[in-house]
Structures are given as structure tokens and as C-alpha cells.
Amino acid sequence: MTSPLDASGANFPCKGYLSDASGKESVASWSAGSTQTITLEGSAIHNGGSCQLSISEDGGSSWKVIKSFMGNCPASTSGVSMSVTIPSDVKSGDVVFAWTWNNNTGNREMYMNCAIVTIENGGAGLSSYPDMFVAQLSNINSCTVPEGVDVEYPNPGTQVERVEGKLGAPVGDCGSSSGGGGAAPPATTSPPATTAPPATTAPATTPPATTVAPPATTAPSTGACPEGLVRCDSESSWSMCGSGYWQSMGAVPGGMVCRDGAIVAARKRALQSHRRNWNSRAL
Known part of the structure; x- marks a missing residue:
């Protein structure tokens, strides 16, 4: 899925795909208690944000968080690996596994990718685990994440990776998100934001990774635009055309400005081509 959920929440969860008559086959088998690797692929990370990994045991009616990444998620534009212990x-x-994202900059939206997986050697269920954090969906609640904030989840569970620097609280009625923590491993703290992203190749003994893609933010548009074209929203922020629509890319890199449809050095006006290849894989 290369776009956010509908702002009203009308297609929550999973963009409505769980209602499809076909295409809902399991894509992996995971043993309860095993460690799995999820790989994110894409190009518009909007200065990171916070992400959660959740599981629904009832076909999408309820969602329980199994791991939270608070701050700098995603950390780079492609090949970011996320490790999680399956409770x-x-x-x-068969359960529904989901990756959700609350972006730092760009339109105030919520993103969600889903995959059906088969659990083996399981237990009694996740009823005591905290609820998935839900925001920016007007028909569900009034919860919002201010722009420029990596949301600090009210109840992230016990598997946590945390990067300080831009963390902040959400605003409004953000639901319960207040269940217990279950029996997951204790929280960990991730490296600072300047640390290189984790390797994209899991060890040979690790089961195949499930791939989900961080979608791009879709800015309002009056019509199709040429693929890869750069638009200067101001000297310090820019958008790029992807899939026929303007995608907000956030702030320009340090020492650069956006002028005349190109990213150039702050003290130079020479035009420079700045195109990206979009590469995402969605359920």
C-alpha cells in the first residue's frame, strides 16, 4: 500500500483489504516465541516518526501491540530491518500481522500495512496486551500527532526500541491503548539516530523475512503530474511527483535549498536533477 489510510478511518484496518473475497492467504508460518525480521522498503520517510507491530487474532476487529519503535522510525529510505519476538x-x-506508522513531517495521516501469517505452537491469546495506537482517523477518535513529533505511545508494551530527540505526546482522545504488557521480553533502547541502519540480510538460520513497505505521503493535487518532477513548496521544503500525485518530502537537506524545481546548494543557483526511484512492495 503506497498511500495512507482514509482520513476518516473508513478503510481502517488494512485499507479494507480484509473484506476482500480472495487474496487473503497466509504468507508465512511463524512459531510462537520465535524471533522474526521485518524489512521496510520505500523512499519517503518524512523525517521518521514512530512505528508499531501488532497482531489481530479476530480477523481485524481488535489489534494488540507486540512491539513499538518510538522515534526515528523508519531510520532510512530503504532496507530497514526490524526484529520482533513473536509472543x-x-x-x-491464522492471524493478521500489521505495521503501523505515525510520520514526523508531512500531512497528518496514519499508515498501515498488513499480512496474514500462520502461528504454530501458540498460547492462550493476547487479550492482556495493549491496544494498537490509532490517530488521525476522524471517525474513530480525536487523537492527533503534532507535526515535527515522533509520537511517544501512551502504552507501547514491553518490547520497545526508543530513540530520544523528537519524542512527544499525542493530543486529544487517543483511546484506551492501556492493556497490560503480556509476557514479551523487556524493553530495549535503540542506538542514536546517527547510527547506521541495521543490515538488510538476516542470518541464514532466521526464517524468511516478511516485507512491508512504508507508504509515501500524498499531498493534495489538482491533477496528474509528471513522474519524478520536483516542486518547491518553499526554499526549505519540497515535494516530488509519484504515481501521478505530489508527495510531500519534508525539509530539504542541510546546506541546500529548493529553487526552480531543483535541490541546489544554498549559495548556488545551478540546477541539479533530483529524482528518486520508487520501490515498494505491498500486500
Whole structure:
């Protein structure tokens, strides 16, 4: 999925794909208690934000958080690997696994990618785990994440990776998100934002990774635009045309400005081509 959920929440969860009559086959088998690697691919990360990994045991009616990444998520434009321990409590059988993202800059939106996986050797269920954090969906609640903030989840659970620097609280009615923490491993603190992103290749003994793609923010547009074209929203912010629509890319890099449809050195006016290849894989 290369776009956010509808602002009203009308297609929450999973952009409505769980209602499809076909295309809902399991894509992986995971043993409860095992460690799995999720790989993010894409190009518009909007200065990071915060992400959660969640599981629904009831076909998408309820969602329980199994790991939270607070701050600098995603950390780079492609090949970011996220490790998670699948709780020993999760029920056996087919469940819906989800990656959700609350971006730092750009339109105030919520993103969600889903995949059906089969759990083996499971337990009694995740009823005691905290609820998925939901924001920016007007028909569900009034919860919002201010722009420029990596949201600090009210109840992130016990598997946590945290990067300080831009963390801040959400605003409004953000739902319960207040269940217990389950029996997941204790929280960990991730490296500072300047640390290189983790390797994209898992060890040979690790089961195949499930891939989900961080979608691009879709800015309002009056019509299709040429693919890869750069638009200067101001000297310090820019957008790029992707899939026929303007995608907000946030702030320009340090020491650069956006002028005449190009990213150039702050003290120079020479035009410079600045195109990106879009590469995402969605369920």
C-alpha cells in the first residue's frame, strides 16, 4: 500500500483489504516465541516518526501491540530491518500481522500495512496486551500527532526500541491503548539516530523475512503530474511527483535549498536533477 489510510478511518484496518473475497492467504508460518525480521522498503520517510507491530487474532476487529519503535522510525529510505519476538501467548492459527506508522513531517495521516501469517505452537491469546495506537482517523477518535513529533505511545508494551530527540505526546482522545504488557521480553533502547541502519540480510538460520513497505505521503493535487518532477513548496521544503500525485518530502537537506524545481546548494543557483526511484512492495 503506497498511500495512507482514509482520513476518516473508513478503510481502517488494512485499507479494507480484509473484506476482500480472495487474496487473503497466509504468507508465512511463524512459531510462537520465535524471533522474526521485518524489512521496510520505500523512499519517503518524512523525517521518521514512530512505528508499531501488532497482531489481530479476530480477523481485524481488535489489534494488540507486540512491539513499538518510538522515534526515528523508519531510520532510512530503504532496507530497514526490524526484529520482533513473536509472543509465546499468541493463539495458534491464522492471524493478521500489521505495521503501523505515525510520520514526523508531512500531512497528518496514519499508515498501515498488513499480512496474514500462520502461528504454530501458540498460547492462550493476547487479550492482556495493549491496544494498537490509532490517530488521525476522524471517525474513530480525536487523537492527533503534532507535526515535527515522533509520537511517544501512551502504552507501547514491553518490547520497545526508543530513540530520544523528537519524542512527544499525542493530543486529544487517543483511546484506551492501556492493556497490560503480556509476557514479551523487556524493553530495549535503540542506538542514536546517527547510527547506521541495521543490515538488510538476516542470518541464514532466521526464517524468511516478511516485507512491508512504508507508504509515501500524498499531498493534495489538482491533477496528474509528471513522474519524478520536483516542486518547491518553499526554499526549505519540497515535494516530488509519484504515481501521478505530489508527495510531500519534508525539509530539504542541510546546506541546500529548493529553487526552480531543483535541490541546489544554498549559495548556488545551478540546477541539479533530483529524482528518486520508487520501490515498494505491498500486500
